[in-house]
Amino acid sequence: MSDLYARHRSVLPDWLALYYEDPIEITHGEGRHVWDSEGNKYLDFFGGILTTMTAHALPEVTKAVSEQAGRILHSSTLYLNRQMVELAERIAQLSGIPDARVFFTTSGTEANDTALLLATTHRRSNTILAMRNSYHGRSFSAVGITGNRGWSPTSLSPLQTLYVHGGVRTRGPYASLSDADFIAACVDDLRDLLGHTRPPAALIAEPIQGVGGFTSGPDGLYAAFREVLAERGILWIADEVQTGWGRTGDHFWGWQAHGRNGPPDILTFAKGIGNGSSIGGVVARAEIMNCLDANSISTFGGTQITMAAGLANLNYLLEHDLQGNARRVGGLLMERLRGVAAQVPHVREVRGRGLMLGVELVKPGTDQADPDAAAAVLEATRAGGLLIGKGGGHNTSALRIAPPLSLTVAEAEEGAAILESALRSL
Ligand code: PMP
DSSP: OOHHHHHHHHHSOTTSOOOSSSOOOEEEEEBTEEEETTOOEEEESSHHHHTOOSOBTOHHHHHHHHHHHHHOSOOOTTSOOHHHHHHHHHHHHHHOOTTEEEEEESSHHHHHHHHHHHHHHHHTOOEEEEETTOOOOSSHHHHHHOOOGGGOOOSOOSSEEEEESOSOOSSSTTTTSOHHHHHHHHHHHHHHHHTTSSOOSEEEEOSSBTTTTSBOOOTTHHHHHHHHHHHTTOEEEEEOTTTTTTTTSSOSSGGGGGGGGOSOSEEEEOGGGGTTSOOEEEEEEHHHHTTOOSOOOOSSTTOHHHHHHHHHHHHHHHHTTHHHHHHHHHHHHHHHHHHHHTTOTTEEEEEEETTEEEEEEBOTTSOOBOHHHHHHHHHHHHHTTEEOEEEOSSSOOEEEEOOOTTOOHHHHHHHHHHHHHHHHTO
């Protein structure tokens, strides 16, 4: 056990999750690579859990941040802030939400908390619909609605939450159904729930469940839900904390795969837009955003230093068509991994889209999750010089692949080869 690990264990909470039997201390990064304190170099297929959206140490972002740091790090949202207005204008326009207003926070948790505050106030209801196996953050209200039991340490909640089927297809009662039948069964389930409760304020859902193991229902699921919700005035909150900014390749936002009935009422974002600096936020129609009748600010939400990072990062992302890169390179990676999967009995499926790919591991010949296999693959890929993530329900048995969006074809192949050998060694 390293000295730093021992000190970590003695002063930080036991529940602060750590990867690897011998945890890594990352000291620096460049492009799609990071280095640890012992000088080992890794290809990064997890992007610091999707926070490094474009590339590590991207010169454009570094320059913007250091220039801003030389001027002022932070004033206050009580004063006008040019960078915040500019980033809000860009995000409002990109969101697809008409008459959009943007509020910046410092994390995805706080963004979702704000979305819940808006929805419950607007609808005068503290009942929320959330998806089974979902993850929405770690504040009291966010854990209260999180459906993934492994990440929800309390059953007490300020909100009454009802859980909806649809985010997971690998197992569960509807797993063997066709897309259309799956959607119809989930819609029936939703109608049934709604028949037994006070009118909820909103449905909150991740278009692709992140912590849940990069799993999703069929395209169009949320459009079908939307019809049922709209009949009753129930809002739809899309949690785009992992799926936004082109990561899914085909679309800029995850909701667009379900977009037949238009954009969500409220959209939350965080993680990668700051390329590692802490930006979160909420986008909603003005009518919803402005329903609060008391003042509010977020001290560090919208601070100049993070807005400078966000603007530089967003410009780079759009100018270099990283969404297109996610589609192309992610498509190749998916094909390559599906080829390997066909030969490794532990792999139940390879799923996802763009550069958000999940590999579900099971005990061979069964449908049972295999968390030990997932842990073994993580150790083996690390030994081979590749960082990946894991996720899933309580039994974490899905591998998660979410590299910086500038991943090259050669790097995709290099990483796939390391992953292949780790999977074959199971
Ligand atoms: N929503 C989703 C979908 C997430 O994946 C996360 C973080 N894993 C959050 C919300 C919470 O974001 P944060 O950790 O920035 O509070």
